[in-house]
Structures are given as C-alpha cells and as structure tokens.
Amino acid sequence: MADTLRRLANTSSCSVVQQKLEAWDKDYHVISCDQNLNRCCELLELTSRVQGQLFTILSLTAQEGGHYAGVDTLKSRLLPWLSTCFTMATSSVSPDTSLNLIQDNVEKDRKLQELSLSHESDMFKMEDRLCSTRLELDSVKQKLADAKFELDSTKNKSATILLATEDEILHLKAELQDAYEQMNLYKMKMEDYDRQVRLLRDEVTYLTAEKTILQERLMRSRSPSPVPHCSRGSSPVRAESPARARLTSSVRRTRLLSRFSELYATERLEAQSLLRRYVDDLETVQRILFIAAVESFQAARLAYRQFKLRVRKTLSPTHVGPESLEDSVADYIVRNLDLYDVQTSVNVRSLPRPTQTY
Known part of the structure; x- marks a missing residue:
C-alpha cells in the first residue's frame, strides 16, 4: 500500500488536473463546444485514474487492517458518498429506493455486528479450549516426568540388586571352590591315613609272627634238649633283618x-x-x-x-x-x-x- 501511495504522490496527477482546469477556464469562451467536451472528457479520464488508484489504496488499507477494521469509517463516509453519487448520477432513483438502500445498509450493519459478536464469542471459546488443552498437556507432561522418575528409580534398584546378587554368586562360588579344595585335601589325607594303616597292619602282622617265632625259640631254649651252637653268620634273627x-x-x-x-x-x-x-x-x-x-x-x-x-x-x-x-x-x-x-x-x-x- 505504501508503494502505491508513493507512486501516486510522485506522478502529481492532482496538480496536472488543476493546471488543465485553469487552462480550460481561460479558454472556455474562446474554443468551440467539441473542444470543451474533449477537455471535460480528458479531465474525467484523469480523475478516474486517480480515483482508481485511490480505491486500490483503500482496498489494500482495509486488507491490512483485518476483517473488521475500518468498518465504521466505511459506513459513515464511503457508503453515503457512494449513495449520493448514485442518486445524483441516476435521475430515475426514487426516494423509496434510497430508503431501501438505507435499510439494506442498516441490515448489513446489524449482520456485521452479529458476525463480529459471534466471532468474538468463538474466539473466547477457542481461547478457553486452548487454555484447558494447555493445562491437560501440562498435567500429562508432569505424569510423564513422574513415570520416568519411577522408571529410573526402578532401574537403579534393579541394577543394585543385580550387582548384589552377582557378588553373592561370586562369593558362593569362591566358598564352593574352597570347599572342593578342602575336600580334596581331606581325601588325600584319608588316603594317606589308609595307606599308613595298611602298612601298620602289615607291620603288626609281621611283629606278631616274629613274636610267635621268638616264643617258640624261648620254649625250645627252656627244654632239656641241648641247644646247638649257631654261628654269627647263621643267626636266625639276622636272617630276618x-x-x-x-x-x-x-x-x-x-x-x-x-x-x-x-x-x-x-x-x-x-x-x-x-x-x-x-x-x-x-x-x-x-x-x-x-x-x-x-x-x-x-x-x-x-x-x-x-x-x-x-x-x-x-x-x-x-x-x-x-x-x-x-x-x-x-x-x-x-x-x-x-x-x-x-x-x-x-x-x-x-x-x-x-x-x-x-
């Protein structure tokens, strides 16, 4: 809109129209009727161009203001001016027609007001819904944060329990290994004890047999029969050594x-x-x-x-x-x-x- 207004101001169309009006006023009684009509049409063309550019600026300004901006100004100034122009331009328009136009304008104003009120009420409702939705979203976010915190705490507890269980398992494995080693050691000791017991039993058996032999020899030595002389080399005790x-x-x-x-x-x-x-x-x-x-x-x-x-x-x-x-x-x-x-x-x-x- 600002660019269009700047171009309109730079063209100086109004000053050109003013100059042509002054020149036509001086030559009105000198020139012919056709020339006067040509100059009037020329001025109408210039003013129509300016009005077209002004209507373009009016439309752009209304669009920038929004749907309901500038409604009062348009109703108070533009519509009466347009109705006056139509009334002056058309001689066949009756007062009833003007009254109908005014009633139509009033009806349109009423509808515009109703639409504006309904739009405002809808906006309020949408804002209320938006606020409630935001509150629900905040509550859902809070619940999600609480659930995440509980999940993290549960994970930490599970990890702690798992570590404790692994430590207990390792400790039990170490104790089991120690028990196996002690059991193997006890088995070795038991085997050694069994071997010693067998050897001691053999030695006891041998000593018992030797005792029996010695007792027999003692009984023979106590008998009245002569005891033969035995040399050192034929000693029975030495033979058993x-x-x-x-x-x-x-x-x-x-x-x-x-x-x-x-x-x-x-x-x-x-x-x-x-x-x-x-x-x-x-x-x-x-x-x-x-x-x-x-x-x-x-x-x-x-x-x-x-x-x-x-x-x-x-x-x-x-x-x-x-x-x-x-x-x-x-x-x-x-x-x-x-x-x-x-x-x-x-x-x-x-x-x-x-x-x-x-």
Missing part, C-alpha cells in the same frame, strides 16, 4: 609321601605368600618353589647315597653271614636311622637360574 628293613623302608617311604603332601598343602602356600612380597609374578614364584623342591630332593638323595657309601665302607671289612652286604647296609641304616639327619644333610646353596624362570 632284610625283611624288617624292607618293611620299615616302605613305612618310611609312606611317611615321606605323607610329609610331602603336607608340605604341598600348607607350607607351600606359606612360602608362596612370602615370595609374593618380593616377586609379583605368580608363575615365577611357582617355578621357584618347584625348582627348590627338585633341588632339595636331589640333595637329599645325594646325601643318602653318601651316607650309604660310608656305612658300606664301614661294614665291608667285618661283614660275615648268609645275607648280602646290601641287605646288611639297609638293615643298619634302618636300625640306626638317628645317625642320618636329613635336614643337616640337605643344603641347597644356590639354585640354578634358567632363562624361563627369571
């Missing part, structure tokens, strides 16, 4: 195995925990303990062989009898086991340093 030595050696072997089981189950763990203070790698610690055990057994075997050689060297000059020298040496070692000190004979001075251990 190798069997006794073998039996006692088997018992000793069983006790050594039992002692090794105790070392592996208890003292190995203590040594392992002690070494872990200085060595972080568990596999390296286990290798060190294994190498130490192997070296200890090898040192013990070497010390036992040296002790056996010393006994053989001592008994060989004076050995007489039906049993062999090896049986006599074994019998002597068993009967004089206190002379062989394992702890002082085993001395592991230095361990080997293989590349796979360190």
